[in-house]
Amino acid sequence: MRVLLVEDDTMIGTAVQDALREASYAVDWVTDGQSAATAAASHPYDLVLLDLGLPARDGLDVLDEVRGTHQPVPVLIITARDAVEDRIRGLDSGADDYLAKPFALSELLARMRAVLRRREGRGHAVLSNGVLSLDPATREVRTDDGGPIRLTRREFALLEALMVRPGAILSRTQLEERIYGWGEEVESNAVEYLIHSLRRKLGSAAIRNVRGVGWMVSRHD
Amino acid sequence: MDGLKARLNDSLQFRLSAWLSLVILLVATIAGSISFLVAYDEANEFQDDMLRQTASLFDGRHLPVQATADAARVPVADADARVIVRTLPQQGPRGDTPAFPSNLHDGVQTVELQGTAYRVFVRTLGSGPRIAVAQQAEVRNEAARAAALDALIPFALLVPILLVVVAALVRRFFGPVAALAEDVDRRAGDDLAPIEAGALPREIRPFVIAINGLLQRVAESISMQRRFVAAAAHELRSPLTALSLQAERLASAAMPGVARQRLDTLRQGIERNRALLDQLLTLARAQLASPGPAAPVSVQAAFRRVLEDLVPLIESRRIDLGLDGEADARVCIDEVELGAVLRNLVSNAIRHSPQGGRIDLSITPQGGHVLIEVEDQGPGIPEAERERVFEAFHREQGADGSGSGLGLSIVRTVVERCGGWVRLEDAARSPTGLRAIVAIPAASAG
Numbered sequence: 001m002r003v004l005l006v007e008d009d010t011m012i013g014t015a016v017q018d019a020l021r022e023a024s025y026a027v028d029w030v031t032d033g034q035s036a037a038t039a040a041a042s043h044p045y046d047l048v049l050l051d052l053g054l055p056a057r058d059g060l061d062v063l064d065e066v067r068g069t070h071q072p073v074p075v076l077i078i079t080a081r082d083a084v085e086d087r088i089r090g091l092d093s094g095a096d097d098y099l100a101k102p103f104a105l106s107e108l109l110a111r112m113r114a115v116l117r118r119r120e121g122r123g124h125a126v127l128s129n130g131v132l133s134l135d136p137a138t139r140e141v142r143t144d145d146g147g148p149i150r151l152t153r154r155e156f157a158l159l160e161a162l163m164v165r166p167g168a169i170l171s172r173t174q175l176e177e178r179i180y181g182w183g184e185e186v187e188s189n190a191v192e193y194l195i196h197s198l199r200r201k202l203g204s205a206a207i208r209n210v211r212g213v214g215w216m217v218s219r220h221d
Numbered sequence: 222m223d224g225l226k227a228r229l230n231d232s233l234q235f236r237l238s239a240w241l242s243l244v245i246l247l248v249a250t251i252a253g254s255i256s257f258l259v260a261y262d263e264a265n266e267f268q269d270d271m272l273r274q275t276a277s278l279f280d281g282r283h284l285p286v287q288a289t290a291d292a293a294r295v296p297v298a299d300a301d302a303r304v305i306v307r308t309l310p311q312q313g314p315r316g317d318t319p320a321f322p323s324n325l326h327d328g329v330q331t332v333e334l335q336g337t338a339y340r341v342f343v344r345t346l347g348s349g350p351r352i353a354v355a356q357q358a359e360v361r362n363e364a365a366r367a368a369a370l371d372a373l374i375p376f377a378l379l380v381p382i383l384l385v386v387v388a389a390l391v392r393r394f395f396g397p398v399a400a401l402a403e404d405v406d407r408r409a410g411d412d413l414a415p416i417e418a419g420a421l422p423r424e425i426r427p428f429v430i431a432i433n434g435l436l437q438r439v440a441e442s443i444s445m446q447r448r449f450v451a452a453a454a455h456e457l458r459s460p461l462t463a464l465s466l467q468a469e470r471l472a473s474a475a476m477p478g479v480a481r482q483r484l485d486t487l488r489q490g491i492e493r494n495r496a497l498l499d500q501l502l503t504l505a506r507a508q509l510a511s512p513g514p515a516a517p518v519s520v521q522a523a524f525r526r527v528l529e530d531l532v533p534l535i536e537s538r539r540i541d542l543g544l545d546g547e548a549d550a551r552v553c554i555d556e557v558e559l560g561a562v563l564r565n566l567v568s569n570a571i572r573h574s575p576q577g578g579r580i581d582l583s584i585t586p587q588g589g590h591v592l593i594e595v596e597d598q599g600p601g602i603p604e605a606e607r608e609r610v611f612e613a614f615h616r617e618q619g620a621d622g623s624g625s626g627l628g629l630s631i632v633r634t635v636v637e638r639c640g641g642w643v644r645l646e647d648a649a650r651s652p653t654g655l656r657a658i659v660a661i662p663a664a665s666a667g
Contacts, residue, residue: 011463015470022473080458083506084557102462102495105469167532169525172547208536210528211543212582213521218532 001116002026004045006036006062007078008054012101016049019105033057040066045073047112052079052090060093067094074115078103129166130220132206134159141202149201154179158194159217162207167219169210191215234395241387245380253376260372264365268356269329272342275304276354280346284308302360309343309351321353331358397421401429413440444509451505454498461498465491500625503561504613507634510555515639517664518556520563520584520593521549527563534571542567542580550584550591551664558635559661565628566595566657572624573599573655581650590641590660598654607645636661 003020007013008031020027028043030036033054040048040062048066052059063075074096079086082100090098096115099108127134134141139156140148151159161170161178170178175191195207195215208216309323321332325343332341338358345351397420405416415433418426468488476484524544528535535542552559570580578598585592602610609615611633614626629643636643641661648654 009459009463012459012466015463015466018470019466080455080462101458102465105466167529169529169532171521171525208532210532211541212547213525213528213544216529216532 001046002028002043003112004036004039004043004048005029006031006033006049006054006059007051008032009051015105016108019109023109031055033059033062036062037065040071040073041069044071047116048073048075049108049112050075050077050095052077052081052086060089063090063093063095072119074119076108076111076115078108127160127163129163129217132159132163132202132217134163136160143202143206151198151201154190155194155198155201158191159198159207162215162217166217169214169216171214175215234391234398238388238391241391242384245383245387249376249380253373256372256376257369260369261365264368265361268340268361268365269342272304272329272340272354272356275306276342276344276352279306279344279352284346284350284352301357302364303356305339305353305355307353307355309353321355323351325351325353327351394422398425401425411443413437413443447505447508451502451509454501454505457498461491461494465495497625497627500565500627500631504627504631504634507558507561507631507638510558510638515553515555517551517553518559519549519551520559520591521547523556523559523563524567524582524584527560527567530564531567531571534568538571538574539577540571540574540580541578542571543582545581545583548584548586550586552591552661553664554635554639554641554661558639562632562635562659563593563595565632566593566659569624569628569657570595570597570599570655573597575599579651586663587660589663591663593659593661594656596648596650596654596656598648598651601647601653601655602645610645611643632657632659 001024003025005013005016005020005027007016007029010031013029013031017027017029025047028039028045030039031054034056036048036050036054036059037057050059050063054062059077059079063077066073066075075094077090077095077098078101079090079098080101087098087100096118097111099111127136131144132141134156135148138148139151139153141151141159142148157179158175161175162168172191176186179190179194180186195209199207206217208218210216307321309321309325321334321339321341325332325341327343327345329340329342332339332355339355340358340361341353341355343351343353401416401421413436415436416429418429418433421429465488468484468491472481472484472488521544528542567580567582574580574597580598581594581596583592583594583596585594611629613630615629616626633643636659639661641659643657643659646656646658648656
């Protein structure tokens with residue numbers, strides 16, 4: 001995997017470059033917008049990490065040029081500009097993800113993996129929160145220490161809703177919407193019943209409840 | 222006296238009233254004196270004419286009768302006011318009336334007889350006898366004074382009315398100025414909107430325009446400072462990122478246990494810095510942003526997003542946090558700002574909660590607002606302190622210093638800008654603890 005790192009801050013650049021190399025990426029590092037555009041045009045990178053506040057040329061300008069030449073390279077913006085409008089502009093300009101400074105290296109690496117996965121079309125592969133992994137193909141769930149456990153259709157629908165984004169809290173209404181199709185009659189306490197049976201199969205800590213707010217599976221990364 | 226002098230110097234309105242009143246009194250006094258004197262003179266002249274006319278009723282063949290008991294019997298209202306007619310020199314018996322000396326010249330004169338002043342008109346009838354027509358001067362003067370005083374009545378009645386009217390008019394003309402002062406006085410500390418100059422008199426308008434100019438410059442300078450804070454916080458992000466990345470890199474290196482312990486402390490410090498910078502930026506943005514129309518946001522959904530980030534902290538302190546009921550409401554506020562408000566309220570509650578404590582959230586529509594309450598079981602805040610905790614960087618006593626000191630400033634700035642309010646109260650469900658109540662304008666249904 002060859003990554004183009006565009007970052008004008010030396011200390012940040014060094015740390016990111018070292019971390020990426022350690023994670024087995026090949027890294028080319030440029031520090032201004034003009035060199036970034038040139039480098040992106042001259043070599044087919046697997047991923048571009050792009051800072052926005054750059055000397056010579058602004059990052060969004062570089063992104064426009066890269067997208068203008070129809071290069072499908074995934075671009076992950078890393079920047080100190082974190083206002084909502086900035087994020088929207090960045091994503092609208094064709095960035096694949098947006099990471100605001102200050103960020104943690106572990107999060108950067110995770111986002112890079114996600115972007116690459118999406119690009120390879122296996123974005124909806126096995127869902128995992130670090131402890132549980134759910135395979136949509138087989139409707140089986142695996143825990144760290146156990147073999148595959150079969151889930152019923154509704155148990156799977158509920159767990160899948162929670163596992164799409166571990167750490168997200170979903171309300172009863174949101175869960176009911178995922179479990180029942182159009183026109184299906186919602187049974188009262190159906191959510192509690194399904195949670196109860198899932199906990200029996202996966203352990204009581206697998207699904208957390210926040211009183212009055214909703215349910216979630218924790219992130220373990 | 223000093224107080225009066227001070228008021229004279231201080232108040233244009235008072236000065237105007239005082240001087241106008243003084244001038245009115247002075248003019249009234251002079252005018253009154255003149256009309257008094259004129260009326261007095263006229264009354265005297267009129268009485269002299271009366272003496273003359275009485276004298277003209279006599280001639281050489283019709284001499285006045287000498288004073289008799291009969292004459293004294295003619296009924297008059299005031300015996301002293303009687304007109305006395307005598308021939309000169311005095312003949313016949315002397316009655317109770319005075320005798321006039323014979324050396325009086327013809328015409329009107331004042332004569333003193335037996336201690337009483339008389340106004341006397343003397344006339345020579347043909348070539349023979351002379352007669353004197355007299356009346357007590359005091360009586361005449363009294364009548365003249367009475368007539369003259371009557372002339373003063375309109376002044377006496379009108380001057381007080383005039384004074385009251387002048388005072389009322391002056392107050393009325395100064396009304397817009399007083400109203401303006403009150404309006405400016407009532408303003409919130411950060412309200413720098415220009416003063417409405419439309420209804421003000423032309424003399425005052427230049428002041429208002431000057432004040433508006435000053436307000437605008439102050440607003441610009443405040444906004445510049447806030448932009449500076451935002452820019453500074455923003456600029457600090459890159460070096461802080463560099464620092465935290467290097468620390469993270471360092472953590473993956475092999476090192477002795479004691480070094481790792483110190484590195485952990487260092488990374489906690491960096492994390493605190495990051496949190497502070499974030500809060501500083503949020504506050505600066507909230508202060509800079511102009512309240513625009515916001516799409517309705519669900520409070521419950523906002524709580525869900527905020528709690529997603531806080532769940533690890535809630536779990537590590539074994540806090541029982543929950544939302545009462547499943548009620549939801551929609552409010553008119555920027556989604557990100559509502560998140561900042563809720564995050565600050567909930568993380569304050571978590572920070573001050575004892576291990577294993579309970580935090581209750583609630584959402585209650587009330588009138589045109591939605592009340593959002595966050596109640597903890599921490600030590601609470603004494604009532605006297607409650608206003609001060611809204612100040613930026615205020616530190617509560619006994620706080621562990623892990624907060625940024627900006628949370629409640631952010632909450633108040635955001636909430637007040639969108640037309641709501643925030644209040645701190647004693648907890649309702651436990652003996653100690655704080656209940657933070659935020660009211661945000663509800664989104665109209667539909």
